[in-house]
Amino acid sequence: MTINKTIEGSVVTLAIAGWLDTSTTPEFASALLDLGDSCEKLVIDLAELEYISSAGLRQLVSAHKQMKGNLTIANVPVEVMQVLRMAGFDKRLNIV
Amino acid sequence: MKHSIFKRFAIVSILAFVVGTVASLLLSINYNSNEVFKECQGKAQIALSEAKAALNGESYDEIIASDSSKTYQSIRETLRTICELVKLKYIYVFVVDQQTGEQTYLFVVASNDEDDEFVLHSRPLGSKSNYELSNQELDALKGKEISTRETVNNEYGHVSSWYASYEIEGSKNPVLIGADINESEIEKSLFHNTLAFAVPMVIVISGIIVLEVVYLKRGVSNPLHEVSEHMRLYTENGIHDDEPLRLGHDDEIAEISNSFNQMTKNIENYVDRISEMTEERVQAATELDIARRIQQGIVPPVTHLQRPGYDAYAFMRTARAVGGDFYDIATLDDDKLLIVMADVSGKGVSAALFMAMGKTLLRDKLQSAPDPATALNEVNDIIEKNNPANMFVTVLAGVFDPSSRTLTYANAGHMPPLIIGRGYEDPDPGIAIGLFEDAGIVNNTITLAPGEGILFYTDGATEAIDINNKFFGEGRLAEAVADAQNPQDAIKAAVDAIDIFGTGHEQFDDLTLLSLFSRGDNDG
Numbered sequence: 001m002t003i004n005k006t007i008e009g010s011v012v013t014l015a016i017a018g019w020l021d022t023s024t025t026p027e028f029a030s031a032l033l034d035l036g037d038s039c040e041k042l043v044i045d046l047a048e049l050e051y052i053s054s055a056g057l058r059q060l061v062s063a064h065k066q067m068k069g070n071l072t073i074a075n076v077p078v079e080v081m082q083v084l085r086m087a088g089f090d091k092r093l094n095i096v
Numbered sequence: 097m098k099h100s101i102f103k104r105f106a107i108v109s110i111l112a113f114v115v116g117t118v119a120s121l122l123l124s125i126n127y128n129s130n131e132v133f134k135e136c137q138g139k140a141q142i143a144l145s146e147a148k149a150a151l152n153g154e155s156y157d158e159i160i161a162s163d164s165s166k167t168y169q170s171i172r173e174t175l176r177t178i179c180e181l182v183k184l185k186y187i188y189v190f191v192v193d194q195q196t197g198e199q200t201y202l203f204v205v206a207s208n209d210e211d212d213e214f215v216l217h218s219r220p221l222g223s224k225s226n227y228e229l230s231n232q233e234l235d236a237l238k239g240k241e242i243s244t245r246e247t248v249n250n251e252y253g254h255v256s257s258w259y260a261s262y263e264i265e266g267s268k269n270p271v272l273i274g275a276d277i278n279e280s281e282i283e284k285s286l287f288h289n290t291l292a293f294a295v296p297m298v299i300v301i302s303g304i305i306v307l308e309v310v311y312l313k314r315g316v317s318n319p320l321h322e323v324s325e326h327m328r329l330y331t332e333n334g335i336h337d338d339e340p341l342r343l344g345h346d347d348e349i350a351e352i353s354n355s356f357n358q359m360t361k362n363i364e365n366y367v368d369r370i371s372e373m374t375e376e377r378v379q380a381a382t383e384l385d386i387a388r389r390i391q392q393g394i395v396p397p398v399t400h401l402q403r404p405g406y407d408a409y410a411f412m413r414t415a416r417a418v419g420g421d422f423y424d425i426a427t428l429d430d431d432k433l434l435i436v437m438a439d440v441s442g443k444g445v446s447a448a449l450f451m452a453m454g455k456t457l458l459r460d461k462l463q464s465a466p467d468p469a470t471a472l473n474e475v476n477d478i479i480e481k482n483n484p485a486n487m488f489v490t491v492l493a494g495v496f497d498p499s500s501r502t503l504t505y506a507n508a509g510h511m512p513p514l515i516i517g518r519g520y521e522d523p524d525p526g527i528a529i530g531l532f533e534d535a536g537i538v539n540n541t542i543t544l545a546p547g548e549g550i551l552f553y554t555d556g557a558t559e560a561i562d563i564n565n566k567f568f569g570e571g572r573l574a575e576a577v578a579d580a581q582n583p584q585d586a587i588k589a590a591v592d593a594i595d596i597f598g599t600g601h602e603q604f605d606d607l608t609l610l611s612l613f614s615r616g617d618n619d620g
Contacts, residue, residue: 022442022443054420054439054440054441054442054488054490054555055441055442055443057441057488057528058441058442058486058487058488061486061488061531061532062486065486085525086490086509086510086511086512086525087488087490087509087525087527087528088508088509088525088526088527088528088535088536089509089527089528091527091536092527092531092532
């Protein structure tokens with residue numbers, strides 16, 4: 001898994017590629033911790049994400065709560081979208 | 097056997113001592129024999145010149161006249177006194193005939209009374225002998241003041257002899273005076289002198305060797321022993337010696353002791369690191385073990401429940417890494433059947449504890465609430481209020497009424513159920529339990545025809561991985577169980593298909609399956 005971070009003013013984009021599972025989620029978690037107060041809006045780009053496990057789902061929810069809703073999940077691939085929908089997260093997370 | 101350096105050094109030292117002693121003895125003998133011979137020659141010279149003095153003024157005729165004359169007796173007595181004083185064995189005076197070489201004895205005296213008696217009879221005045229004169233005797237006759245030493249061994253004993261010539265009044269033939277020193281006397285003084293030289297020498301040599309041995313013992317052997325003792329203690333007991341080893345002063349021993357200290361320090365660091373790592377591993381292994389036990393304690397591996405109107409079977413196989421699957425099968429008071437399939441996010445002890453709490457809450461609420469959706473929403477509200485780690489559990493919970501063959505079920509973010517031989521349901525997916533307020537979980541209803549079955553499962557089934565990293569998937573699962581006639585067969589078919597599919601690739605997730613078949617045999 002790789003995380004690509006880009007900052008435009010107060011908007012931070014994290015582009016996650018590969019597998020987001022139990023072994024790689026801690027890296028995603030520490031990237032979220034590193035965001036700091038200057039980040040007012042977070043975009044998580046999942047265009048290159050191949051797989052998400054329950055640990056990855058949990059971290060997405062954590063990010064959503066950390067940003068107090070100012071999180072957008074973008075470019076979700078079909079397979080990942082199925083998982084998000086199955087868990088019911090599409091009802092609460094801001095997916096575009 | 098141990099070959100101690102110290103012992104070897106001691107052996108070499110003893111050899112050196114022996115060689116040194118022998119060498120000093122040989123040197124001493126060589127040096128002293130010259131000295132002793134010089135000394136003896138000096139004695140002989142004194143005796144010879146004293147003898148000459150005693151003979152001085154006496155004529156040959158007077159002497160030869162009679163051995164009982166006063167003159168003869170007096171000279172003989174003087175010669176004996178000289179002999180005794182200078183510690184000679186014999187003094188003898190004889191005339192050598194210049195023509196024939198024949199010897200005519202004038203005086204023969206011995207210091208010892210017994211010997212004197214003997215020579216008085218065997219070599220009386222005027223007695224003759226005719227042996228060939230030795231080189232030393234000839235040298236003396238030629239006028240040499242004193243001859244070199246001649247050793248003679250005959251009936252008169254083993255002696256060293258020195259000669260001097262003398263001219264006596266009234267004789268045309270020369271006179272030879274001989275002075276004999278007992279060989280044993282010479283040997284005795286040689287022995288004494290040698291000892292006097294060699295003993296201090298040996299003492300000095302042995303002293304040096306003893307000093308060396310002591311130094312070696314203190315400076316090398318003892319420190320080495322101490323180092324090896326430290327090593328032994330260190331390896332045997334793993335004693336951390338707080339006091340570092342301090343031996344030697346700026347020498348090889350100090351180097352060894354410094355290296356030893358460095359080594360123990362490194363070993364301690366390694367050991368600390370290894371035990372830290374081991375501890376972590378043991379802790380991780382223990383945690384997994386605890387988690388597995390919790391999970392297995394909550395959920396039995398197989399449950400079979402058969403009542404009029406239905407037949408239910410559940411199966412769970414935990415993975416090595418321990419997932420968070422659980423199921424529940426229970427009869428409710430009104431002959432209805434409760435079935436639950438759930439998957440807790442995360443792994444390890446926290447997931448297992450979350451699972452324990454979830455299962456208890458679910459059973460409690462599902463028994464008391466009017467329908468599954470209400471129960472799940474209530475459980476969600478309880479968990480969501482205190483869940484800082486954002487753990488969640490996806491749940492599929494249903495209540496089967498055998499009298500109407502209807503299953504009322506609610507889905508909280510879980511995989512949809514499979515109606516065996518028909519296809520997957522598409523229930524409204526509520527949100528997984530534990531994360532958000534108001535999960536919005538709703539009830540769904542299916543009616544099963546008699547003999548029709550339904551399958552609940554977790555992602556351990558659909559996400560089983562083959563050697564090409566492909567998922568097993570919903571399609572294969574539906575196909576595998578399509579022909580099953582009872583829940584046991586359905587689950588066996590699914591597990592076999594998954595295991596064959598996943599051969600050669602370790603499966604990291606739990607595998608949990610629950611199947612319910614409607615029997616329609618409760619009506620009468």
